Amino acid sequence: MNSTEDRDRHVETLLSDVLEVYGYDFTGYSKASLKRRVVRLYELDRFVSFAEFRYKIRTEPAYFKRFMEQITINVTEMFRDPEFYTTLRNEILPHLGTYPFIRIWIAGCSTGEEAYSVAIFLKELNLLHKSLIYATDINATVLETAAQALIPMSKMKLYTENYIAAGGTEQFSDYYSANYSLGKLNDELKRNIIFSTHNLVSDHSFNEFQLILCRNVLIYFDRPLQSKVFELFDNSLEKFGYLALGTKESLEFSTISKNFERNTTRKIWRKTQ
Template sequence: MEYKIQDEEIDSLLQHLLEKYGYDFTSYSRASLKRRVNRLYALDKFNTFGAFHDHVLEDAGYFRRFVEEITVNVTEMFRDPSFYKTVREVVLPILATHPFIRIWHAGCSTGEEVYSMAIMLQEANLLHKSLLYATDLNPGVLDKLRKGIFPLRFMKQYSENYIQSGGKQDFSKYYTAKYDWAKFDERLSARMVVAPHNLVSDHSFNEFHLILCRNVLIYFDRPLQDRALTLFDESLDMLGFLALGGKENIKYSSIFRKYRQLENRERIWRKIS
């Protein structure tokens, strides 16, 4: 019979990870976290929880694997095309009035959404005066983002998403296909600043005109969601925009009264006070 890790064992592991590596998973949604820890434990065929616990703590390479498995890295280009259509038609014309544009993709995963934004900025003739800050706590996904190489089999879907988001070009002009891979134009990545950042423990590091953190907060408990939203508020310019995922909301947070949601019901808010 398959062993299921107990809550107190997970508590102990998370506390030791915080003490040794400074990674704080203690406020992540417990059901999701427990499911992922159990999956990794079974996948790598540990006989006892003690052996698993010690391996995560003592082997830096395995700890990296642990982080990659525990953090959620599901993403795609122009994901939710209606969201990107709103950014393209409503948000970018306002950002265009700034002499320089700073955008933060928090919890950016492997970077498909960062490249999507860079493409839209290029088409609006704004990329040359923009910087896209791409951060995640998982160093492995940031390596993939820097390379800008994604599986070719996804390009058909990404192209459809792009067109639905209001894209007018031939999507394939943005990448070079080689074997089973698509390498994106380095003029896009040249405007990206890629760095590790932990929403749980790190602080604000700049003032932005647009912050995107899509489908990350759903994995946090309520106090940690509020902490992250407060961090975004501290990092956002007056009249700047905050964009979240389809199931995420600021309604019950401490920053709610300072923001007004865009009228078309996409999860984009503007800071008004």
């Protein structure tokens, strides 16, 4: 790929291949970031030509799996943004506790840290037994990791600090058992979580939820795709349900903003229409 123009054309062709062969639509993703990751993989695996790169992705599902691992962004941690989790614990979840059953969707769950964080606070509020968490991602590989409920012990100090800052009331170490370099989260936390692939670009609503979390995912989408995903969330939330976004994401200026009112402290909106 000699010029920027060639590079852009090749990447667009490759993304068309991915949509045609595997059904994954990346057309609404932030172009600059996506192209950078595709080119990085091309160079990392030292292909002789872009044609060879395309052929391998089209014809070898195992390599396509690697492709998906490399171009989807999977940055997550337990109790990330503790102030958000404080609001979730003290305001949102207790309100949802008045429902006979709680359905929560975590969209773009990556390796599952957010799902397990929510499960821990549901347990501490004695709500986990009547809750179901749907944790979805476009990347099947990270979902396999999430379902294993294994966390590197090197991360536990940070996660413990986040948990305490978020208002956790128990010993965080009680939620996992250490085994050399890995911590295994308690089976009780996983029992009420369903990990499943879901493509925010092309898949439809699959349930009616009281709470949807999609934090730090939409920043990688262009404005038209963000609008499409917001409509999906609007259709998936029941009235008076909550939508939680990342610190750099907003419902304001979207076509569905009139249906929501914003929580004054954090990036949480409540559906009112």
